[in-house]
């Protein structure tokens with residue numbers, strides 16, 4: 617039988633994947649590392665299936681290792697006899713407690729079968745929640761900004777663990793970034809906030825991230841020409857001397873030929 621690491625997504629119960637939900641429903645025991653993940657899991661399984669694990673709030677590595685060993689010792693026998701799930705918010709392989717459990721199981725209970733069910737990570741969910749588009753060809757770096765840190769370098773960054781937004785903001789703006797913050801995105805518990813004002817976030821909340829983009833970043837999109845065309849059409853409509861014929865400069869077609877989906881020169885449909 618199997619131990620499943622199940623990603624629950626950012627927090628709203630209906631953002632659990634269909635596979636994750638099926639596994640939770642069929643598992644004999646469902647373990648969670650924290651209160652929030654437990655609340656989401658309880659939307660899909662009865663409380664009687666929730667297993668107890670004790671994780672100390674500490675950075676002491678010795679104590680943490682002992683806690684993970686205890687957790688693995690509790691989980692392993694149940695995963696040999698039946699199917700069990702260990703849930704985490706987001707994806708189990710992105711900045712997640714599941715990594716500790718997997719390594720501990722590998723070290724002390726290597727006979728336990730293990731499978732991971734990916735979840736919607738805040739790394740991608742932020743884009744929709746905050747109205748950001750990471751267009752094809754763009755780079756995006758994931759960093760941590762705990763305790764007011766302001767990592768810099770990449771053109772675009774997603775920053776986790778923004779626990780002191782005003783201090784992080786100061787460093788990022790000084791380094792030439794535009795920054796937007798997202799708190800409790802797609803989460804049922806607590807208030808969702810999307811803002812570019814760090815003062816709105818001066819109260820610490822672990823479930824806060826930031827998206828930082830260099831203020832001088834230039835992005836050229838083939839489809840941006842449509843907006844320019846709209847503007848030109850508006851100008852023409854307001855010009856009494858105009859014939860009203862749409863004006864194209866030819867450059868737009870050339871740009872579209874390089875757009876996604878036009879590989880191999882098969883762009884006839886655009887003409």
Ligand SMILES: C[S@@+](CC[C@H](N)C(=O)[O-])C[C@H]1O[C@@H](n2cnc3c(N)ncnc32)[C@H](O)[C@@H]1O
Pocket residue numbers: 626627704705706707708709710711712736737738739775776777778798799800801802803822823824825826
């Ligand atoms: C330890 S990481 C866990 C990431 C998770 N495994 C994932 O894939 O989304 C926790 C950090 O992720 C970010 N985060 C996770 N879920 C979030 C949400 N719903 N809204 C805003 N930030 C979130 C926060 O920056 C938080 O400090």
